[in-house]
Amino acid sequence: MGWSLRTIIDLSDSEFELWSELLEARAGIQLALAQKSLLQSQLSIRMRELGYERYSDYYSLVTDGLQGRLEWSILIDRVAVKETSFFRHRQSFEYVRHFLQDKINNRQLEDSFDVWSVGSSTGEEPYSLAMVINDCFELAQLEPYYGVTALDISSTALAKARLGRYLPRAIEQMSAEEAQRYCSLCDDGSYEIARKLRDRVCFTHGNILQLNDIPNVPMDVVFCQNLLVYFRRWLRRDILNNLANRLKPGGLLVVGLGEVMDWEHPSMARVANDKIQAYIRVEKKQQ
DSSP, X not given: OOGGGSOOOOOOHHHHXXXXXXXXXXXXXXXXXXXXXXXXXXXXXXXXXXXXXXXXXXXXXXXXXXXXXXXXXXXXXXXXXXXXXXXXXXXXXHHHHHHHHHHHHTTOOOSOEEEEEESOTTTHHHHHHHHHHHHHHHHTTOOOOEEEEXXXXXXXXXXXXXXXXXXXGGGGGSOHHXXXXXXXXXXXXXXXXXXXXXTTEEEEEXXXXXXXXXXXXXXXXXXXXXXXXXXXXXXXXXXXXXXXXXXXXXEEEEEOTTSOXXXXXXXXXXXXXXXXXXXXXXXXXXX
């Protein structure tokens, strides 16, 4: 029987706790016990590829020196890729459209319009943002002076995102007009994102827990949806504080609805809209 057909024993609760602690320490990812089968699946697939039979032996590999760091980068690619889709929670994207349209109408665009997609996964979120932003510039008959920076911890997800090709079911969340304007059918049946959008999106590798290692470029919009749920509550607040500090005055921070309930920041005011969870950077009151 080939090794790939052998059955690896189940991940015990104590082993799950050990692996969970490693994932949280290195990537901030918090796994509930209900997610044990998902973690076991990803670990066992990789262990079969390498010829490991025991979780403890593979753990020793992942935590040992340079070889361990290389193996960790492979493993985190598989564990950290989150579910995503184009225009996931459409209301949040439409608010970005409204936010930019107001700036254009009020002649408040003095420089490039800069957006940060944090936890961009395989690219659907930053390309959706690029579509909305490009719509606004074209409607106003302005040169598309904007950029979307997309950050993710998974090199594999980023490679797919840079390619900009998706299966037909992936674009079902787009309107017919959006699909027609921003996608083209390829010979293999996939759809490719238009070059004018791909040229405006820069995909970068990084860990949200190490934001201090990333150049601080002031942003008009920071978009961080469906990522904070993977972190503990105190860590969510720290991440949000860091993101807020990277906004331009009047900048917009968008998070997933209900992802954080008790966050406050002296320079941020929540948007009065029950359908989204977003905050505007305002000047501190003079004492």
